[in-house]
Amino acid sequence: MSVLFGIIFMLLVQSSIAERTRDKMYQAITGASCFRRLNATHQTGCSSPFSGSVGVLHLISTAVDIDFLVNKPPAPPYAPVIPPHLFTRDNILRIKNDAAKYVSAIILINKIDKLIDFSHELKCPNPFSGLISEQTCDPSKQETTWNPYGTGLLHEDFPFPIYYVADNKEIQKIIDCFEKFNNFDVKNQKHRSLCSIQVNSFMSAAVNSEVCIRRTGVFNNLTPTKFCDPLQGRNIYTTLFPRPIVDPVNRVVDESEKIILVSARLDTTSFFDGIGLGAMDSLVSFATLISVAHLLATLIPDRNAGQKNVLFMLFNGESYDYIGSQRFVYDLQKKDFPTKSTSTNILTLENIEFMIDIGPLDDLNNLKIYYAKEFPYEKSFKSAIDEYNAKFTLGLNITEQQSLNLPPTSAQSFLRENISFPVVIVTSNSPKNKFYHSIYDDGTNIGFKYQNTSQDFTKLDTFGAESPFEANSTQIKIRNTATGLAFALYYLVTREVYQKDQIASSVLIDEFLYCFLESADCPLFKAASPPNSLPGLSGPPLRYISVAGGSQEAAGWTLRLLGYLVGSKVQNAVKKNCTEPPLHWIAGFNGTGECRLTKSNYSSAYSPAFSIEGYDWQSGKYSTWTESTWFPMSARIFLQPSKTHEASIRRVVWNLPFKFTHNNASSLLKLAKKTVTKKMKGRRFKIYQLKTNKSTTLIFFNTL
Amino acid sequence: MDITKVPNERKLELCRTYFRAGFAFLPFAWAINVVWFFNEAFNKPPYEEQKQIRRYVLFSALGAAVWLVVLIAWITIFQTYRAQWGEVADRMSFIIPLGKP
Numbered sequence: 001m002s003v004l005f006g007i008i009f010m011l012l013v014q015s016s017i018a019e020r021t022r023d024k025m026y027q028a029i030t031g032a033s034c035f036r037r038l039n040a041t042h043q044t045g046c047s048s049p050f051s052g053s054v055g056v057l058h059l060i061s062t063a064v065d066i067d068f069l070v071n072k073p074p075a076p077p078y079a080p081v082i083p084p085h086l087f088t089r090d091n092i093l094r095i096k097n098d099a100a101k102y103v104s105a106i107i108l109i110n111k112i113d114k115l116i117d118f119s120h121e122l123k124c125p126n127p128f129s130g131l132i133s134e135q136t137c138d139p140s141k142q143e144t145t146w147n148p149y150g151t152g153l154l155h156e157d158f159p160f161p162i163y164y165v166a167d168n169k170e171i172q173k174i175i176d177c178f179e180k181f182n183n184f185d186v187k188n189q190k191h192r193s194l195c196s197i198q199v200n201s202f203m204s205a206a207v208n209s210e211v212c213i214r215r216t217g218v219f220n221n222l223t224p225t226k227f228c229d230p231l232q233g234r235n236i237y238t239t240l241f242p243r244p245i246v247d248p249v250n251r252v253v254d255e256s257e258k259i260i261l262v263s264a265r266l267d268t269t270s271f272f273d274g275i276g277l278g279a280m281d282s283l284v285s286f287a288t289l290i291s292v293a294h295l296l297a298t299l300i301p302d303r304n305a306g307q308k309n310v311l312f313m314l315f316n317g318e319s320y321d322y323i324g325s326q327r328f329v330y331d332l333q334k335k336d337f338p339t340k341s342t343s344t345n346i347l348t349l350e351n352i353e354f355m356i357d358i359g360p361l362d363d364l365n366n367l368k369i370y371y372a373k374e375f376p377y378e379k380s381f382k383s384a385i386d387e388y389n390a391k392f393t394l395g396l397n398i399t400e401q402q403s404l405n406l407p408p409t410s411a412q413s414f415l416r417e418n419i420s421f422p423v424v425i426v427t428s429n430s431p432k433n434k435f436y437h438s439i440y441d442d443g444t445n446i447g448f449k450y451q452n453t454s455q456d457f458t459k460l461d462t463f464g465a466e467s468p469f470e471a472n473s474t475q476i477k478i479r480n481t482a483t484g485l486a487f488a489l490y491y492l493v494t495r496e497v498y499q500k501d502q503i504a505s506s507v508l509i510d511e512f513l514y515c516f517l518e519s520a521d522c523p524l525f526k527a528a529s530p531p532n533s534l535p536g537l538s539g540p541p542l543r544y545i546s547v548a549g550g551s552q553e554a555a556g557w558t559l560r561l562l563g564y565l566v567g568s569k570v571q572n573a574v575k576k577n578c579t580e581p582p583l584h585w586i587a588g589f590n591g592t593g594e595c596r597l598t599k600s601n602y603s604s605a606y607s608p609a610f611s612i613e614g615y616d617w618q619s620g621k622y623s624t625w626t627e628s629t630w631f632p633m634s635a636r637i638f639l640q641p642s643k644t645h646e647a648s649i650r651r652v653v654w655n656l657p658f659k660f661t662h663n664n665a666s667s668l669l670k671l672a673k674k675t676v677t678k679k680m681k682g683r684r685f686k687i688y689q690l691k692t693n694k695s696t697t698l699i700f701f702n703t704l
Numbered sequence: 705m706d707i708t709k710v711p712n713e714r715k716l717e718l719c720r721t722y723f724r725a726g727f728a729f730l731p732f733a734w735a736i737n738v739v740w741f742f743n744e745a746f747n748k749p750p751y752e753e754q755k756q757i758r759r760y761v762l763f764s765a766l767g768a769a770v771w772l773v774v775l776i777a778w779i780t781i782f783q784t785y786r787a788q789w790g791e792v793a794d795r796m797s798f799i800i801p802l803g804k805p
Contacts, residue, residue, distance in 0.1 A: 047803055050802070050803065202802070202803060203803050204802040204803055205803070206803055206804050206805050207787075207805050211790070211794075211805075214791060214794060215794055215800050218794050218795060218797075218800065220795070220797060220798050220799075220800075221798050221799060225800065225802070227800075227802070
């Protein structure tokens with residue numbers, strides 16, 4: 001027994017020693033890496049070499065510090081450590097173009113004290129998927145752009161990794177190490193050990209989507225390799241009223257079925273893997289749509305004859321050339337929407353009588369309604385909002401504009417098929433988001449403070465009643481905008497004027513924003529899930545579209561939310577009678593369980609480019625974005641031996657068969673007397689004789 | 705196998721076998737033949753089979769050299785133009801390098 005313990009003890013000691021040696025050399029730095037995406041013509045993003053990039057840490061505090069990197073620095077390659085306010089197009093492209101020889105990685109640290117704006121999306125997002133011939137968004141004319149703060153770096157290709165370190169402790173590790181070993185006597189850096197970072201973020205794909213998809217499909221050897229995956233996800237939709245159930249094999253297009261489509265964007269994106277909440281760029285409009293749907297579903301629980309149906313739709317992948325809406329339009333044209341399994345009639349573009357697309361709502365008080373061509377609905381829509389704006393003192397300032405320079409939203413996918421498509425885009429008067437598609441578009445950016453009221457979020461607000469929220473809080477502003485839109489829709493659906501005093505729920509908006517900005521383990525998600533199901537993760541759900549096999553958590557939660565908030569409650573139902581879809585047994589606000597007749601479902605957000613046989617990649621018709629596959633991404637700092645030391649180690653290895661090397665022999669050589677130079681085995685040696693009191697040693701020194 | 709301990713007829717037989725095997729797209733067999741029998745062919749006192757061995761060694765050397773030249777030329781061309789050839793080169797490749805054009 002004791003022997004066994006002895007062996008186990010020794011094994012433990014051994015493994016812990018091995019652990020310690022590595023830990024003494026390296027300190028892991030947690031963070032997020034930039035990665036490679038590809039489209040039909042280009043590769044964008046970053047990659048490290050296969051074995052990672054190693055660079056000497058160098059803190060950039062002002063733009064002038066970049067001069068150091070450009071002008072032949074003493075111990076290249078370097079890894080500049082840059083705060084976000086210096087992560088500008090000029091600085092980064094200067095490093096990429098002028099210092100690429102000397103730079104092996106860029107480390108972005110989360111020091112936001114001087115940060116004013118940070119958006120790496122293009123000034124005119126999705127430039128090639130909108131109304132290409134008519135688009136007048138011009139990056140050189142600030143007033144025509146939709147993302148005036150955009151640097152476009154998201155669409156550049158970097159030959160080195162860019163690594164974002166968010167945590168303050170990790171940043172301190174980097175800065176301390178830099179100060180201790182690197183930040184003195186900079187000129188002689190190459191003569192001493194330097195604090196360096198190794199970043200691993202090797203990307204498999206290259207060139208463009210066509211090449212990487214083709215290579216993934218080539219099976220020349222026994223282990224097929226995947227180079228890249230198409231960006232794909234799911235759109236989520238729900239109808240206000242249930243659509244008639246038909247025999248799945250006898251589905252037809254019912255031309256008399258007219259619907260109003262209300263859409264918003266589900267996804268967002270950023271430079272770095274797994275970070276980016278997209279609060280202002282898309283979550284506010286998402287919240288508005290949810291609010292509108294909930295208010296309408298509560299006010300009009302049953303459909304009267306002749307009332308139009310409303311289709312609420314959240315498009316996924318819109319950040320990447322409108323993947324979701326392009327696919328939806330394609331499905332409508334191919335008569336593939338909704339899927340057979342829904343047992344409802346097929347819809348086509350002609351069934352959509354009117355579409356309201358909720359674009360970015362940077363400024364919730366000043367709205368603008370854009371449309372491409374005049375059509376009757378547009379006028380009545382605007383006047384209906386105006387009417388309720390006055391009635392409920394919503395504080396909205398609404399203008400309208402006919403233009404072909406339209407915001408980069410889902411409507412573009414419909415308009416490029418038919419410029420007269422009856423769609424309006426509701427968006428803020430002018431783009432104000434300084435952090436569009438970035439890691440800093442978070443709750444702070446929209447001034448969100450979670451109130452945690454614990455009130456029933458399915459209850460509507462009453463106009464004029466006391467509210468737990470301040471009048472200019474985000475929750476109230478979204479509530480007011482949603483109320484205006486919802487009552488305009490109410491009028492279009494019922495053709496009646498709403499007489500009572502119930503408006504959208506601000507508590508619902510509070511809870512919704514909390515779930516998507518702070519934690520998926522939240523009361524609203526719990527209520528929308530089956531009782532006693534697993535809680536959401538402690539972080540907010542990832543809303544980047546991602547690839548097949550990605551988590552798709554945002555889509556999953558949204559489906560549940562729409563089922564809960566728009567689905568109609570089945571009174572006096574018991575659990576065992578509520579198992580067949582579309583009936584769902586969910587927890588509800590008080591967690592006791594309730595039966596909902598849901599009308600929500602998924603639709604595909606997978607670009608037709610990847611499913612059309614022999615698609616012409618150069619046609620620019622559909623989104624072609626793919627994401628490279630990669631090996632585990634990581635970063636660690638360590639003390640790199642000096643360049644001169646490294647050179648001498650190389651010499652040791654080279655001369656290993658011989659006893660001494662120039663460096664460590666040199667002190668002895670001073671004492672010794674050179675005797676002879678001799679040729680041995682084809683190599684020349686200088687032979688030194690070292691005499692001490694006790695012995696005489698001959699030193700063979702390889703002269704090559 | 706120690707070639708010096710083998711009777712001369714056997715040497716010739718071996719050398720001929722290796723020479724013939726080389727025609728099955730096996731340039732290495734030729735190369736081995738050359739290395740193996742070079743001394744026998746050129747550095748040994750003359751004996752009856754030596755002349756034939758010498759011929760096989762010479763032609764093996766020639767064959768191996770032609771192969772070497774052709775292979776080097778092809779590898780150089782392929783590596784230089786692989787990215788440019790696109791799909792054709794991808795289909796030719798047994799292993800496509802990761803992260804490169």
